[in-house]
Amino acid sequence: MQNSEAMALSAALLAVAGELTRRIHDGVVARGFEGLRPAHGFAFARLAPDGATVTDLAVHLGVTKQAASQLVDELVRKGYAARRPHPEDARARLIVLTESGWGCARAAEEAAAEAVRGWDAALTEEELRVLRETLLRIAPDGPIRPTW
Amino acid sequence: MQNSEAMALSAALLAVAGELTRRIHDGVVARGFEGLRPAHGFAFARLAPDGATVTDLAVHLGVTKQAASQLVDELVRKGYAARRPHPEDARARLIVLTESGWGCARAAEEAAAEAVRGWDAALTEEELRVLRETLLRIAPDGPIRPTW
DNA sequence: ACCATATAGTCAAACAACTTGACTACCTAC
DNA sequence: GTAGGTAGTCAAGTTGTTTGACTATATGGT
Numbered sequence: 001m002q003n004s005e006a007m008a009l010s011a012a013l014l015a016v017a018g019e020l021t022r023r024i025h026d027g028v029v030a031r032g033f034e035g036l037r038p039a040h041g042f043a044f045a046r047l048a049p050d051g052a053t054v055t056d057l058a059v060h061l062g063v064t065k066q067a068a069s070q071l072v073d074e075l076v077r078k079g080y081a082a083r084r085p086h087p088e089d090a091r092a093r094l095i096v097l098t099e100s101g102w103g104c105a106r107a108a109e110e111a112a113a114e115a116v117r118g119w120d121a122a123l124t125e126e127e128l129r130v131l132r133e134t135l136l137r138i139a140p141d142g143p144i145r146p147t148w
Numbered sequence: 149m150q151n152s153e154a155m156a157l158s159a160a161l162l163a164v165a166g167e168l169t170r171r172i173h174d175g176v177v178a179r180g181f182e183g184l185r186p187a188h189g190f191a192f193a194r195l196a197p198d199g200a201t202v203t204d205l206a207v208h209l210g211v212t213k214q215a216a217s218q219l220v221d222e223l224v225r226k227g228y229a230a231r232r233p234h235p236e237d238a239r240a241r242l243i244v245l246t247e248s249g250w251g252c253a254r255a256a257e258e259a260a261a262e263a264v265r266g267w268d269a270a271l272t273e274e275e276l277r278v279l280r281e282t283l284l285r286i287a288p289d290g291p292i293r294p295t296w
Numbered sequence: 297a298c299c300a301t302a303t304a305g306t307c308a309a310a311c312a313a314c315t316t317g318a319c320t321a322c323c324t325a326c
Numbered sequence: 327g328t329a330g331g332t333a334g335t336c337a338a339g340t341t342g343t344t345t346g347a348c349t350a351t352a353t354g355g356t
Contacts, residue, residue, distance in 0.1 A: 001276065003254075006261035009276075010168055011193065012283040017165035019288045020158055039342090045159065055304060067343050069306065091304040091351040106151075113154035122285045128149065128157075131282050135160035137270045140167045187313090203333060215314050217335065239322045239333040303352070308345105315340070323332070 020115055027111025033104045035078050043071055044097070044105050047081060051096035080104055168263055175259020181252045183226050191219055192245070192253050195229060199244035228252055 001009075021038050028036065039061070046052050046060040058068035072095050075081035080101035086092035097105065119128065149157075173186050187209070194200050194208040206216035220243050223229035228249040234240035245253065267276065 001261065001264060001273075003257040003261040005280065006264040007257045009264060009280040009283065010172065010260040012280070012287040013161075013168060014165055015287040016283055017162055020161060024158065037342095053304075054306095063342095064344060065305070066307090066345085070342080086304090089304075089352075093305075109151040109155045112158040113149065113151040116149060116154040116157060119286045123282065125149075127282055130278065132153065132157040132160070134271065134275055134279050135157065135164055138267045139160040139163040185313095201333075202335095211313095212315060213334070214316085214336090218313080234333090237323075237333075241334075298356085300355085301353085304350085305348105306350105307348080310346095311342100311344070313340105313342085315338100317336105317338085319334105319336080321333085321335105324330090326327100326329085 020112075023115035023118070024108055024111045027114055028104065028107050031107040031110070033080075033107055035074075036080075036104070040071070040075065040080075041108060043068075043075065044080075044101070044108065047095055047097050047101070048105055051084070051094045053086065053092045053094065055092075057095065075101070168260075171263035171266070172256055172259045175262055176252065176255050179255040179258070181228075181248075181255055183222075184228075184252070188219070188223065188228075189256060191216075191223065192228075192249070192256065195243055195245050195249070196253055199232070199242045201234065201240045201242060203240075205243065223249070 024041065025036075025038050028041075042061055043057055046057055052060070054069050054072060055065050057072065058065040061068060061071075072081060072083070075095075076083060079098060081095055082098050083093045084096055086094045116128070123131070169186050172189065173184075176184065176189075190209055191205055194205055200208070202217050202220060203213050205220065206213040209216060209219075211219075220229060220231070223243075224231060227246060229243055230246050231241045232244055234242045264276070271279070
């Protein structure tokens with residue numbers, strides 16, 4: 001593949017990612033969850049399964065733990081997350097989603113589904129399936145970070 | 149497609165985009181172009197063909213023209229771009245890439261090609277081609293913005 | 297059991313990117 | 327020619343993040 005083709009692929013990927021991020025964010029806002037930025041969504045992704053510590057979050061987001069701590073402050077203040085004592089380490093705290101936080105996570109899923117449905121006009125169901133599988137194959141195991 | 153599948157697709161897409169951005173940035177730095185952030189890359193994308201005005205850039209990046217102007221200041225100070233008088237409008241200035249700026253743009257293409265080659269381990273040449281065409285079909289016409 | 301060292305988290309100050317507000321120079325249309 | 331709009335910049339304020347310093351708890355060696 002030529003350099004220019006690789007760049008075209010990259011640009012398309014980044015354009016789609018940017019647009020998707022914007023749509024998910026708008027969809028979440030439209031469902032009544034305000035005061036959140038896309039960066040919070042990346043935190044939710046890490047918190048959702050079983051909670052996480054501030055340090056876990058910091059690594060996941062690629063920021064300092066101070067920044068992660070402030071982000072958690074914000075989520076707690078807005079009622080989306082809560083700090084609970086960590087069951088195995090008295091120094092640490094387990095950050096978990098509240099009911100409202102789970103509602104927001106569901107809203108994000110709905111918004112994502114809605115955004116993806118918007119691609120139906122350009123892609124068949126089969127192409128969409130192939131796209132998903134292809135991306136899952138090259139997606140890094142690691143964290144989702146808003147690098148730029 | 150179920151909501152959770154759409155979310156998995158979205159997460160994979162964002163993870164790949166984040167990783168790709170990081171790799172391109174690292175590759176550009178490795179080629180000796182320093183003091184640049186990924187955001188500058190998005191500006192380059194708009195400046196590269198024929199230059200652009202500050203207002204064009206601001207719209208493209210989704211920021212205020214003051215922010216775009218500051219970003220141009222930085223590129224000029226670092227020797228990647230220059231402000232030239234606009235041929236048709238004495239109020240405006242045409243921002244163009246310098247030789248060093250073009251060198252950086254080429255470095256970004258090489259870095260992108262290198263990053264994409266890293267996917268060869270997981271994808272066949274044919275799958276890569278399909279991925280590129282699929283993404284180009286759903287990529288918005290609009291600007292590439294670092295929305296998050 | 298004790299001490300040295302490392303880790304989890306927070307507070308505070310410094311910093312960087314961006315926004316809002318105000319202004320000048322130039323363009324465009326009536 | 328004059329009124330209103332647009333391109334760009336300067337300055338100040340806001341926001342998110344980092345760097346530095348500190349406390350509390352954990353861990354490993356002796």
